Amino acid sequence: MRAAVRPATPSATSLSDRWRGCRDRLLASAAFQRWAAAFPLTRPIARKRAAELFDLCAGFVYSQTLAACVQLDLFETLRAGPSDVATLASRAAMSADAMTSLCEAASALQLLERRGAARYGLGPLGAALLGNPGIAAMIRHHAALYADLGDPVALLRGQDRERRLAHYWPYALDHSGATLTRDSVASYTALMAASQPMIADVVLAAYPLSGHRCLLDVGGGDGSFLAAAARQAPRLALKLFDLPEVAAIAQERLAKARLADRVTITPGSFYSDPLPIGADVISLIRVVHDHDDDAVAQLLAKARAALPDNGVLLLGEPMSEAASGADGVSAYFEIYLRAMGQGRPRSAARLRELLMAAGFSQVRQLRTRIPMIAGVIVAKS
C-alpha cells in the first residue's frame, strides 16, 4: 500500500488557490454583495465592480454605437464645430429621434458632447479619434470580426461558418500567396497603411534607425513603415519583402513618395523563400503575431541567416502582458487571431524564448510610449 505523502507545508500554489477559493466564494455570494453595497467602506469597490461587469455585458453596444458614428462620418462632420440634431439626422437619412438616441448614447460614452438643446459637438474621445485616422479604419473593418463573433462558441470550436475575417486576411488561407490577387490584398494593405503612422511613431521613437546602413522590412506592406524610417534616417538604404501582389502595391507607393531609388523590393513568401541579404537591420512589424510558433521559428531562423554578425532584428507589435491597464489588448488579439485562423498574441517573455531558440542573443525589450499600440524587442544576430 502506498503511503499518503503530505507536504510538511502547503505549497505556494495551494495557498494561493485556497485564498482565491475563499475570495471567489465570497464574491459569488449574493448576500455578501448586498452587504458590500450597503457598507460605506466597501460601497465604492462594489459600485466599481458592478460598473466593470456592466461594461463587459454592454461592450458590444458601445462598439456598435461607435461603429454607427464612424459609418455616418459623425466625427468628421463635427470636426468643424457643433451641429443641430435636425441637420445631422437629414445627412444620415434617419429621423431626428433616432439621431438623438445615437448622439445621447455617444455622449454617454464621451464620443460626443451635448452642447445645448438638440445640439452636439465632439466629445474628448471622438476628438482624440480624429487625431488618428487609422482608428476609424480599424473600426470600419471590425464589421467582418463582428459577423464572425455572432456565434462565439462556434468560432472557438472551428465549426463551419462564413469566416469573414479569414477572407479579409487571405494570406492566412494561402501561405504561398499564389492564389492572392490585387483585389484580395488591397483592403488589408490599405488598412495597415492607414494604421501604420501610429505604429511607426511608437517603434521608431523606441529604436531610432539612424545608426544603421540598410533596413529590410519583412512583411512590409505598402512600404509605409519604410517611408517613416526613411524620413527619420535620410541615409538609410531600404529593402522590402512581401507577397508578390503586396510588393507590387509597395513599388507604386514608394515610387510616388520619390523613394524608388532608395528601395529594393523583393516579392516572395517567407514560408517558402529565403529572405534577401544585405541589410544590417531587419524589421518585423505586426508580422510575428499573425503566425503559429513553427512558422515563427522558421521566419526568425531565416531572418538570422539574412543578417550579418551583430546585425539587429527589430520586432514591433502589440504584446500580451504589456502594461497594466492594457489587458483589453490581450483579450482583443486572442479572439481576433482565433477568428483570423492563425497566430497568437505573445508576451515579451515568449518572444524572447523564440528569438533565443532561433540563435539571437542580447534580446532586449525597449520601453514604448504607448505599449497598447506596440511593444518593441531588439536582438542581435
Ligand SMILES: CC(C)=CCC/C(C)=C/CC/C(C)=C/C=C/C(C)=C/C=C/C=C(C)/C=C/C=C(C)/C=C/C=C(C)/C=C/CC(C)(C)O
Ligand atoms: C487639452 C486638454 C483639455 C487636456 C489635456 C489632457 C490630455 C493630455 C489628454 C490626452 C489627449 C491625447 C493626446 C490623447 C491621445 C489618445 C491616443 C493616442 C489614442 C490612441 C488610441 C488608439 C487606439 C484606440 C487603437 C486601436 C487599435 C486597434 C483596434 C488595433 C487593431 C489592430 C489590428 C486589428 C491589427 C491587425 C493586424 C494583424 C492581422 C493582427 O496582424
Ligand SMILES: C[S@@+](CC[C@H](N)C(=O)[O-])C[C@H]1O[C@@H](n2cnc3c(N)ncnc32)[C@H](O)[C@@H]1O
Ligand atoms: C498585418 S500585416 C503588417 C504590415 C506592415 N508590417 C504594417 O505593420 O503595417 C502583415 C504583412 O505580412 C505580409 N505577409 C503575410 N504572409 C506573408 C508571407 N508568407 N511572406 C511574406 N509576407 C507575408 C502581408 O502581406 C502583410 O503585408
